Amino acid sequence: MPRYATGRYTNNPAAIRALFNGGQVHRDVYVDREIYDLEMKHLWSNTWIFVGHDSQVPNKGDYFTTQIGNQPVIMVRHTDGEVHVLYNRCPHKGTKIAIDREGNTGKFFRCPYHAWSFKTDGCLLAIPLKKGYDGTALEGSKNAKGMTPVGAVHVYRGFVFARLAEHGISFDDYFGGSLSTIDNMVDRSPAGRLEVAGPPLRYINNCNWKMLVENQTDSCHPMVAHESSAGTAVRLYEEMGNPEPRPPAMEIIAPFMSPYEFMEGMGIRTWPNGHGHTGVNMSIHSDYSAIPGYFDAMTKAYGEERAKAILDENRHNTVYFPSIMTKGPIQQVRNFIPLGPDKTLIESWIYRLVGAPDMLLARTAMYSRMINASTSMVAHDDTEMYERAQEGLTTNGLEWVDLNRLYTGPESYDEERVENGTTERQMRNQIDAWVKFMTVSMEAPVEAAE
Amino acid sequence: MPRYATGRYTNNPAAIRALFNGGQVHRDVYVDREIYDLEMKHLWSNTWIFVGHDSQVPNKGDYFTTQIGNQPVIMVRHTDGEVHVLYNRCPHKGTKIAIDREGNTGKFFRCPYHAWSFKTDGCLLAIPLKKGYDGTALEGSKNAKGMTPVGAVHVYRGFVFARLAEHGISFDDYFGGSLSTIDNMVDRSPAGRLEVAGPPLRYINNCNWKMLVENQTDSCHPMVAHESSAGTAVRLYEEMGNPEPRPPAMEIIAPFMSPYEFMEGMGIRTWPNGHGHTGVNMSIHSDYSAIPGYFDAMTKAYGEERAKAILDENRHNTVYFPSIMTKGPIQQVRNFIPLGPDKTLIESWIYRLVGAPDMLLARTAMYSRMINASTSMVAHDDTEMYERAQEGLTTNGLEWVDLNRLYTGPESYDEERVENGTTERQMRNQIDAWVKFMTVSMEAPVEAAE
Amino acid sequence: MPRYATGRYTNNPAAIRALFNGGQVHRDVYVDREIYDLEMKHLWSNTWIFVGHDSQVPNKGDYFTTQIGNQPVIMVRHTDGEVHVLYNRCPHKGTKIAIDREGNTGKFFRCPYHAWSFKTDGCLLAIPLKKGYDGTALEGSKNAKGMTPVGAVHVYRGFVFARLAEHGISFDDYFGGSLSTIDNMVDRSPAGRLEVAGPPLRYINNCNWKMLVENQTDSCHPMVAHESSAGTAVRLYEEMGNPEPRPPAMEIIAPFMSPYEFMEGMGIRTWPNGHGHTGVNMSIHSDYSAIPGYFDAMTKAYGEERAKAILDENRHNTVYFPSIMTKGPIQQVRNFIPLGPDKTLIESWIYRLVGAPDMLLARTAMYSRMINASTSMVAHDDTEMYERAQEGLTTNGLEWVDLNRLYTGPESYDEERVENGTTERQMRNQIDAWVKFMTVSMEAPVEAAE
Amino acid sequence: MSVSRDQIIDFIYNEARILDEARYADWIALWLDTGHYWMPLDFKQTDPHLVTSFLYEDFFMLRLRVERLNGARTFSQKPKSRCLHVLNRPSIDEADDEAGRYKVVTAMHYLETRLDDQLLLGVTATHDLAVVDGALRIANKRVDLVNCDAAFPNIQLLP
Amino acid sequence: MSVSRDQIIDFIYNEARILDEARYADWIALWLDTGHYWMPLDFKQTDPHLVTSFLYEDFFMLRLRVERLNGARTFSQKPKSRCLHVLNRPSIDEADDEAGRYKVVTAMHYLETRLDDQLLLGVTATHDLAVVDGALRIANKRVDLVNCDAAFPNIQLLP
Amino acid sequence: MSVSRDQIIDFIYNEARILDEARYADWIALWLDTGHYWMPLDFKQTDPHLVTSFLYEDFFMLRLRVERLNGARTFSQKPKSRCLHVLNRPSIDEADDEAGRYKVVTAMHYLETRLDDQLLLGVTATHDLAVVDGALRIANKRVDLVNCDAAFPNIQLLP
Numbered sequence A, B, C: 001m002p003r004y005a006t007g008r009y010t011n012n013p014a015a016i017r018a019l020f021n022g023g024q025v026h027r028d029v030y031v032d033r034e035i036y037d038l039e040m041k042h043l044w045s046n047t048w049i050f051v052g053h054d055s056q057v058p059n060k061g062d063y064f065t066t067q068i069g070n071q072p073v074i075m076v077r078h079t080d081g082e083v084h085v086l087y088n089r090c091p092h093k094g095t096k097i098a099i100d101r102e103g104n105t106g107k108f109f110r111c112p113y114h115a116w117s118f119k120t121d122g123c124l125l126a127i128p129l130k131k132g133y134d135g136t137a138l139e140g141s142k143n144a145k146g147m148t149p150v151g152a153v154h155v156y157r158g159f160v161f162a163r164l165a166e167h168g169i170s171f172d173d174y175f176g177g178s179l180s181t182i183d184n185m186v187d188r189s190p191a192g193r194l195e196v197a198g199p200p201l202r203y204i205n206n207c208n209w210k211m212l213v214e215n216q217t218d219s220c221h222p223m224v225a226h227e228s229s230a231g232t233a234v235r236l237y238e239e240m241g242n243p244e245p246r247p248p249a250m251e252i253i254a255p256f257m258s259p260y261e262f263m264e265g266m267g268i269r270t271w272p273n274g275h276g277h278t279g280v281n282m283s284i285h286s287d288y289s290a291i292p293g294y295f296d297a298m299t300k301a302y303g304e305e306r307a308k309a310i311l312d313e314n315r316h317n318t319v320y321f322p323s324i325m326t327k328g329p330i331q332q333v334r335n336f337i338p339l340g341p342d343k344t345l346i347e348s349w350i351y352r353l354v355g356a357p358d359m360l361l362a363r364t365a366m367y368s369r370m371i372n373a374s375t376s377m378v379a380h381d382d383t384e385m386y387e388r389a390q391e392g393l394t395t396n397g398l399e400w401v402d403l404n405r406l407y408t409g410p411e412s413y414d415e416e417r418v419e420n421g422t423t424e425r426q427m428r429n430q431i432d433a434w435v436k437f438m439t440v441s442m443e444a445p446v447e448a449a450e
Numbered sequence D, E, F: 001m002s003v004s005r006d007q008i009i010d011f012i013y014n015e016a017r018i019l020d021e022a023r024y025a026d027w028i029a030l031w032l033d034t035g036h037y038w039m040p041l042d043f044k045q046t047d048p049h050l051v052t053s054f055l056y057e058d059f060f061m062l063r064l065r066v067e068r069l070n071g072a073r074t075f076s077q078k079p080k081s082r083c084l085h086v087l088n089r090p091s092i093d094e095a096d097d098e099a100g101r102y103k104v105v106t107a108m109h110y111l112e113t114r115l116d117d118q119l120l121l122g123v124t125a126t127h128d129l130a131v132v133d134g135a136l137r138i139a140n141k142r143v144d145l146v147n148c149d150a151a152f153p154n155i156q157l158l159p
């Protein structure tokens, strides 16, 4: 692919659509610089993106800095108790208001350059020597409003999502039934509440963000790519004569060796707009050992039947396209932050089930470091594949990526579907949504403006 | 902004003009790659850029290598005693003739690759096996002339400036009255001469060069951005019980805490073509302690009245747009060398006042390391702002930078003006000149040629 | 030059041709990003590029990973004993099949991500859960064929070359008489066979690949650029009183100080399509001391007359445009791998003359480390020139590189010619071929397709 | 059951060398099987359980890790990574000769390379050493990254 | 009033550790209030006054510097930088046991990090140590950057 | 004709410092004129002759190298490079006091800079030292790059 933009895709929805033929995707989707820039401008502006969890900002004035796509933003708890998401940019000369990962700013933000100050909802509060602006064009300009809020914010059971675009699809229409995974994760707290536990694991993969997102529901890779870690664990454990109690690694890592039959039976569910999950019927999380006292707490909170129902749900990975993957049995969110066509930052957060025994959080913490860190053997397996693919896709012998597994004809992604756990339907579902939200705003007047 | 050029600005003066509306500047001016490349091609070619000081090359054959915009050049003292500025490029295959920061090349330059040699005015001197070029097209080609000199060179009281473009505004028309600051700086030498003192402090800021240039006359930031250094110094000194003699830091750093009233009264003067200075009536340099023997030396040289007049001038920062900032009371030049839209190299030079006591040079040296180095606390304060702004400007919530302070209506920058010390008029003056010299050559035939 | 593409050259053969006027070359050929990308797409696809030596993959399943231009490929010995060259890219999701520099893959390649497997000629062998693709569009797609082979492969006396483009000039037509150098190098083995000896020296030069290729026949630079190493060696040896036996350095490095007369008499031969060599009549390799037992072995193998003929050939550097330089007397290949317009990876291989005394290999190994390594003094001399030129060419004072030496009028490069050893004809020959293979495919329908 | 100051310092240098030379069996042999290798995520982290970490490896995980490094299908180690430690002089912060327990703190710069990539990490290692049968063993090892809150690419070997 | 070779070496290692652990009050306490911390700009610079430097800090400046690092409005340290020194073995070049003055030269690699940025500097530190009331103190410290003529980004902490 | 452990260690540190200070005449004087400076190309390379290397320099080449570094027309050293070694504590792997031969292994991080460029290399040096006339000399020196198979820019000075 050319390393410079030929303007082949800008304002060209037809060219974008031509990148997906139903079963195969053109490699430009993963490697092209112009496509990446258009993703930032369209896809990541028109969709609902994960920002953080409201327990990261429990008190008024608490803030957290992150980015939505390539846009630096601040998530802050306003004096009215609401969570706001503001562009991290001073309306005077553009200075980032805060770059600490988190902190408390009190009743207002104060720009460190010339001390313009803003309420925690972004509204301009004060300017030193304000009289210097009397009768100037600042008054009435957008800059005078203060720090610009993003297009829309929605907090769902503690999880904060935002849409950069001022107008677009609503939160409920966008996520629809997929929210059931978040429900299940939160319901697993006897108090019906999660709390963030510590900072996220942060790691860099030198690949396109979609390679990570597609991998989340890729049920045909674990027994192959993870043989080095999971397979070796199983062998080692046997060589030791299967001692009890099993080392935790056997509970967390060994299931990655589950056979194809298991993966097929596990099932995959897809929802409209690119969302979906693996582990409909059971998952590699199904056999986790019971934690003393937990079921009692759940029963006390929900009654036995409901408690059972909540805990019987064993979803594996749920993708909230495009930005995160989350789980039910493990209270984790993996946040995919694009840094370039071939560079992605992953932040892996874990949460405490309020009212549940510490051991559940300990297991989540263990899962997270065993599977997600820069130092995780399982992550080494995956990263190796992503980065090899990013380089492999630059070859010109073949220009298409294949997603045909169990694709026997035209599919509608507007309906929720459950299929064989080895289908690549969820990957197709993502690309279908990708095309939709890349093109929906492509000819809107806002374009002309720029 | 797009990371690739959409060709929105190339040969499009109207689009360039649209980036400045009088009170606000579009962020593309600071972050866009195409704009940056056009700056190198137009603005930095059409204007007079600081190259160095002739005391860096006192003897025939002495040379100094630097760059004008993104163009590597050599400043050299020719055998006739004149200072020449040549592109650092061999006409044979392009080899840089010298990359030592400075040296003496004797009577001629010799290319290290195939030994073509050139007089110190660039003229081709000799080629080994010259007969190999008899009857070839080298003869008569521009390459046969030797090392190409830049468009024009002017030495003003020791300071060497150059214009890359062959034709364009003259030195005097370009700088006009602004030269009075250089005059004052040099007049402060009883001998009326400066001498460079040591190598420059060199530091990298990850921001656009204009953020540094604008900051030079930004009188509303010190008491805010430098509170951490200047404010702490004041507090610390008080805690110590204001001991005498004051630590030098109190003379150099503490004044950065001067109140708004002081800044307002200080005044700002602007000259046409983007030049201007702070400290018309007084400045943070006003209260520097007297240096024993200096006034006597000045009086001996100039007579008491004139000496007083020279020393009563206490200008703070003078911007010679676009490339440098200099001072009177402190013999320093801060040279802004653009390395990219978001990367700037700053070289901070200091000079000795020939005939004056060493203590003045010592103070200038102290000022330079306390305020300018990579290791300077005051510089840490500023750099943090520039780099935060560079990142903040990539947000799409607001596309304009505000320069409206004390801008109450259309201004003419063609006249010299003195205003309230807190106005942003000088920043507007710079952007006005920026538009002028970005567009003046935009439709010239030379364009078509490329 | 603009750092972004203005689309000045894409699909514009006239603009490409305008970059060479017979005696001078426009600097865009060396520094422009768009030109570089077009080189990868056209020049490096339409020409025959060095891949490796078949002794690197002696056994079935042996493979070696490298790149052709910017395309990652695998050279592998297939089960039928033939050497194949495949794009290093899995047809499923693009994963590189192998990134070990070399290894043995047995009877088939297996992708590490989902275990698709391929015969060593690239043909798809198996897919786990194959039934998942029944009736899908994978069948019949190019992906179903397996790993894509490059356009064409040719093994000449052990040296493996490939052409990425499916159609184009044949191997014989492309190299023609230039193959005589490879013949001589291989004939120097009594067994008529070479064997690779160890891994290559790998070094990075921050310059365009053509600066290295042009330097290979640049006979006017050694006595100048290498004076620091060769000249110092000669002086040092004299100071020591010319002791015998001579230090090896005197045999290897000292000849770089040979005078212009020697270089002129040495002669240069050019062949069509950009190939050529220095050292027609004699070379800096001529005076290498005889190795005991070698001539006997040669005579036994070839008869005395033929043996003499082979060893009397003392060619210096032969360029097989665009990718390698090789020698006869020294069994070495220098492989130029472009990494960007201003970055080149050089891999320097050495080979054993099968049946010849070890001392010849020892001398080749010595030559290689003394002349080619990142740690070689001689290489330091050259690299300094290339990298200075890369930067010097960005200056706008002169836009053309001069290749006029002994160019007295229109030349035909379609005929083999021998000329004065100091001519730059071979460099012109290369640029002539560059234009030819840059433009030959420029308007082919394949363009439209992309 | 005490050991000399030099023996302790030598032990620390020796462990680093064993890792640099990829002598993993020897390395495992340095450990007590009750030990943990802890690389905290949070600055000055105190709890290895309820806040996650880069590493908190029990003896099984450590064995798994070194086993994996040499596995035939460990694709992320084809080709292999290599590392080189350069240690500041170790400091024996606590010494209980009675109990034969020692706490040693060592700042080091850790270089890990693979193919053309190279990663430099600044780390501080804290070793809990125990004398068992007269020989020093690693009871626990904590490794703090100076920039623990930064984002990292793969770190495949062990500082 | 002399001290042992080991005490001197320990002092140098200890100072580096104090800086790495950001124990600035302790660090200031190591200094004689007449001392200067000098980081020359020029290669082999001899004059700290008439040629400028990266640093030529008197006691007031050093105190100001460490005060500032913890200031509530020190924006360039929100978030904070961290550093890690790895020292070559210090060399005691001059020892005057009479006067209790020692000159110690130490090559080191200095790593400074903030957020996702990391800077590696090669420096040579020259300590003038003085024994005062039986304790070693820093009379003067000179730090030479191996590439003093290079351009640097912010260096906010102290090698 | 034996020497103390400390003398050997001091010798290694001293050689690195001599290189850092570009005292090349002193450095040459450390060598026996029969010695070779070997920097292998291949990982764990055993043969310096039939496989090429980065360096396999006899005494003449070493003298040529240091001569060249100061040459008036050594353009690649105008301006000059500088380097700084930081050594792990050297380990005396073999000591034959009878013969006065010692084998010392030292891991180190080597920084080489020129203008605004900086290169960091991880290397392991193996010194063969010999006692001649009571003084230690370098009989041979081997330097292994941790990433010997990587591609490098110019390395102009000596680790």
Ligand code: FES
Residues within 6 Å of the ligand: A090, A091, A092, A093, A094, A095, A111, A112, A113, A114, A115, A116
């Ligand atoms: S940039 Fe924020 S107040 Fe000026």
Ligand code: FES
Residues within 6 Å of the ligand: B090, B091, B092, B093, B094, B095, B111, B112, B113, B114, B115, B116
């Ligand atoms: S490049 Fe300068 S003489 Fe050839």
Ligand code: FES
Residues within 6 Å of the ligand: C090, C091, C092, C093, C094, C095, C111, C112, C113, C114, C115, C116
């Ligand atoms: S990517 Fe190769 S098998 Fe899936």
Ligand SMILES: [Fe+3]
Residues within 6 Å of the ligand: A215, A221, A222, A225, A226, A382
């Ligand atoms: Fe996986």
Ligand SMILES: [Fe+3]
Residues within 6 Å of the ligand: B215, B221, B222, B225, B226, B382
């Ligand atoms: Fe400031």
Ligand SMILES: [Fe+3]
Residues within 6 Å of the ligand: C215, C221, C222, C225, C226, C382
């Ligand atoms: Fe050469």
